[in-house]
Amino acid sequence: MLFMSAGHWWRNRFSMPWQEACLLGCWFSLCAAESFFACPSSCKCNNSSLEVDCSGLGLSSIPSDIPTNTRTFLFLNNKLSTLPGPVFSNLSALQRLDLSNNFLDQLPQNIFNDLGNLTELQLRNNSIRTLDKDLLQRTALLRLLDLSINGLAQIPSGIFDDLPALHSLSLRSNRLQSLDRVTFEPLVSLQQLQVGDNPWECDCNLRDFKHWMEWFSYRGGKIDQLACTLPKELRGKDMRMVPMEMFNYCSQLEDENSSIVLDNPGPPCTKGSPTPSKTKSGPEPEVEPSVVCPQKQRYRPVSVRRAIGTVIIAGVVCGIVCIMMVVAAAYGCIYASLMAKYHRELKKRQPLMSDTEGEHEEQKQISSVA
Template identity: 90%
Template sequence: MLPGSLGHWWRNKFSMRWQQTCLLACWLSLCAADSLFTCPSSCQCNSGSLEVDCSGLGLSSIPSDIPTNTRIFLFLNNKLSTLPGPVFSNLSALQRLDLSNNFLDQLPQNIFSDLGNLTELQLRNNSIRTLDKDLLQHMALLRQLDLSINGLAQIPSGIFDDLPALRLLSLRSNRLHSLDRVTFEPLVSLQQLQVGDNPWECDCNLREFKHWMEWFSYRGGKIDQLACTLPKELKGKDMRMVPMEMFNYCSQLEDENGSVVLDNSGPPCTKGSPTPSKSKSGPEPEVEPSVGCPQKQKYRPVSVRRAIGTVIIAGVVCGIVCIMMVVAAAYGCIYASLMAKYHRELKKRQPLMGDTEGEHEEQKQISSVA
């Protein structure tokens, strides 16, 4: 066999072996992928989208054999009431988590700390009453968060500080009566906020959030109706439509409560600071007024109801004055008409009186001639 033919034969044989090796490696990788994505019992899985669906099975706990490369995990309409701390520790690839329509009443502080790739979190229709301020840490990619239909009475300040990518936030149908503006300012990417069906108290505690809502709407954000429950004068009205003049009393309230913050690290505030004396028998030390003690403010009405009552009383007084002016004007008109009629009748009688006097003069002249 010639050397050239021998080299060609070896090249063909090597290429055939290489193709066989590649095919074997691909087959083994597919088998390994199938073995890694093993679906939990009674759940439905999709190996293409790496989705695990355990919804509507009446489960009270999350299966422990969820594949580690799962991207979508659905656990709706079950009987889940508690979440153990490490239940999601091996699911770092998870992108969507739906735990809606369960019986969760409390969420551990670090329950979502390992879900750094999560973009959607659904906790709708549970019994969650409180949230820890560190609950949503390390979730910088989260875009949608649904906390509607729960029992939340307040949102802790700082809970949204690590969510720069959040676009949709739902807080509908809870027990919220006020919100803090500082809590929502870190949500720079927020596009839609749902806060309806809550017992909002439209008082001074909601004034700053009203400013934030106006700014949020100005930059193109969408927010549903925030209907007031209290006070009664504003019941049913949208907070955004309430004029800011209704909150002018808030500054007076802040003055009465002591808006000047003093340094609490020093000694307590006293009315005076005595000067130490050298001897006990000496005169009593003079008391100088303390600079740090604010004087007590005089009482000022700060109630919206009282302000509205003042307006009503002023309106009644003005109405009475107007009625008196109308009566006086009517009396003047009647008096003027009567006087005019009297003068007309008087003018009619004057010629008659003049004729009788003329006749008397003529008779006098005739008698004098005779």
């Protein structure tokens, strides 16, 4: 009995420190977790989804104490006007970034270079006027990009070259007048494009993009109305509904421009040409920067839908013409046969008509003698 009580005493003596150690470890782990995802002051955070929401607080700068493992950062409806270069350098795990409804007027070239996992970028309703062509070169996983309600007057060529996964793009309510199809050809996964509410000029500069829009719609993409502003004859009309015959003069302008270039040739192109050997020693002359070889244009396929429509219309017209020719030939044959039959009947009736005329003359002579 004494032995059992002694064992019980030793068990209680060693179990109490063990329980205290477990509680202390749990407390330390909770503190470490809270410090690992410490929410910035005045912002709302969700530890389960790793979301930081600093929207509608009137902030003019992004907090510097955003947790490094943040996946969603919302900064809507604030007074943000500038973005320092390294502001997102520690947020490599970020997947969603929303900076809508702020006062941003320009974006630094390397502002998104550290966001390799970014899939959604919202820049709606700002004052962005220009975009650098290398702005999105490190965001290959981007699937949604919203640049609507800004002051963009043009989209630089090459800005979408590194976005093969982009699924949705919005350029609504900007100051765009024309677009180049070469800029949008790398977007092989694009399914939805919004370009409405822009002052589009439906001239030769938009002709090639019209071809791309038709091809994009043919492969199942969705695009809203691209309503023309100029010229006045096409105001309010969707560019896709404008017939291609209205752009025939563009080819004439291109021919005239090419003839002007041939009439006034510039210095010869020296790119890739072997340099002649020099006998005299001396400093090499510098090549003028204006002497640049013209870049070869990329192949631009014709609209498949327009080609199929042309073939169908041509087939229908040829069929109608053939049917009309067959009907005309049948009508001519029937008419010829009827006329031949009529002439035969007429020849048969001529002798009978001559006999009746002789009998009438004899009767007249007898009546006169009587």
